[in-house]
Amino acid sequence: MEKEEYIIKGLGRRDFLGKMGMGLGSVALWSLLNPVDALAKTGLKGGSGGVLQMPHFVPKAKRVIYLFQSGGPAQQDLFDYKPLLRELNGQELPSSVRQGQRLTGMSAFQNSLPLAGSHFNFKQYGKNGMWVSDLLPHTAKIVDELCFIRSMYTEAINHDPAITFFQTGSQQPGRPSIGSWLSYGLGSDNENLPAFSVLLSRSHPFGQPLYSRLWGNGFLPSQHQGVQFRSGKDPVLYLNNPHGITKQARRNALDTLEKLHTLNEDHLGAQELNSKISQYEMAYRMQTSVPEAMSITKEPDYILDMYGPEARIPGTYAYNCVLARRLVERDVKFVQLYHQGWDQHGNLPTDIQRQCKSTDQPSAALILDLKQRGLLEDTLVIWGGEFGRTSYSQGRLTKENYGRDHHPRCFTMWMAGAGVKPGYIHGQTDDFGYNITENPVHVHDFQATLMYLLGIDHERLTYKFQGRRFRLTDVHGSIVNDILS
The missing domain is CATH 3.40.720 (Alkaline Phosphatase, subunit A)
Structure with a gap:
């Protein structure tokens, strides 16, 4: 290879690698001083459904x-x-x-x-x-x-x-x-x-x-x-399906209700509709998870x-x-x-x-x-x-x-x-x-x-x-x- 191929914006290969090493040290130090920001760069996020994509500080308690x-x-x-x-x-x-x-x-x-x-x-x-x-x-x-x-x-x-x-x-x-x-x-x-x-x-x-x-x-x-x-x-009150209603029927009802809510979103406001849908879906999942957790x-x-x-x-x-x-x-x-x-x-x-x-x-x-x-x-x-x-x-x-x-x-x-x-x-x-x-x-x-x-x-x-x-x-x-x- 020609020597020119190793030159980047006027830096020789040796100089470039030396300066890059110092930069990596700075990044490592930054990650120690700013652990939340560093974690954010890794893609780690908080729980689902929260407004904070990341906690403000590294949490001590979960x-x-x-x-x-x-x-x-x-x-x-x-x-x-x-x-x-x-x-x-x-x-x-x-x-x-x-x-x-x-x-x-x-x-x-x-x-x-x-x-x-x-x-x-x-x-x-x-x-x-x-x-x-x-x-x-x-x-x-x-x-x-x-x-x-x-x-x-x-x-x-x-x-x-x-x-x-x-x-x-x-x-x-x-x-x-x-x-x-x-x-x-x-x-x-x-x-x-x-x-x-x-x-x-x-x-x-x-x-x-x-x-x-x-x-x-x-x-x-x-x-x-x-x-x-x-x-x-x-x-949990009203969590179980009424007599004669199957789990599939409940699923179909929720899917239809979500479609109706979507149609009325502009008139009734998205936030409260989304809250209701979220609650319905949680209740559906809790039908299985709650009995196990509470036994x-x-x-x-x-x-x-x-x-x-x-x-x-x-x-x-x-x-x-x-x-x-x-x-x-x-x-x-x-x-x-x-x-x-x-x-x-x-x-x-x-x-x-x-x-x-x-x-x-x-x-x-x-x-x-x-x-x-x-x-x-x-x-x-x-x-x-x-x-x-x-x-x-x-x-x-x-x-x-x-x-x-x-x-x-x-x-x-x-x-x-x-x-x-x-x-x-x-x-x-x-x-x-x-x-x-x-x-x-x-x-x-x-x-x-x-x-x-x-x-x-x-x-x-x-x-x-x-x-x-x-x-x-x-x-x-x-x-x-x-x-x-």
């Missing part, structure tokens, strides 16, 4: 199980050990501690606010010496897997707005829920099951009511609403025994924990499990023992089960309620009994799994368990951190509705970096 304890668990009787309350039991809550903070209507007209020490003993567990109540012996054994946030706080003081705030980012109903935002942004990793699934369990016959709007899509397209799974032979008949006895004696009883918290694991095992992105019965204004010592008996072993078993299957590495598990309980007794305080009112100023939640520090304690409260003294975490901060762990910038996932761009965290929220692994 899926979430949110164990919502409806009613507000009493942190002073579970995780936030306050020996001073026992020492001052029955004495008045100092005004210097309350600082004029508002009370609910159930406490505002009490003549006194007597401090109530816990009836239950605490011990320290794990490498960091986490204090855990005797009510939670199974949770105590896994504290080195858990990341405790002792300094949660909220603005809502009553159940409905408080739960709505946690689930939608607003105390007013009508906004999309967390799971709907995730479905909208990230789509689904399993086309045969909904990205957002909901399970309900009840312990107390008079638990605070839960409304379907808590897992609703709000103003987002309707295919992103949560799908509630129920105990019994029909886990625990093939679960070995040693697994069900690990979750406790109620794991074989449909509708219980333990049973639903098993189902939650089965759903994330099948790449369902967000599983919301609601458990009622934590609203203990009176008779707390008896009621909270019943609650813990129902929830302690299954919650711990879920963590251990996910870990032994290698799922905890990319599954985030969350445990917590809508607010905490007061350090004083609501109503009469006796040696045998007390109750606690709602308390939004501080409470405890825990997280485990993908992206959070195991065996870590974040935040502190004062000796009365009434105010936060270190590292406060607001509801919007919690939501921003949750979205970050799934690879989403909470400020960038928005939806334009009625002339304004909305997001889960409204105009607030900061990532709690200290809890991230």
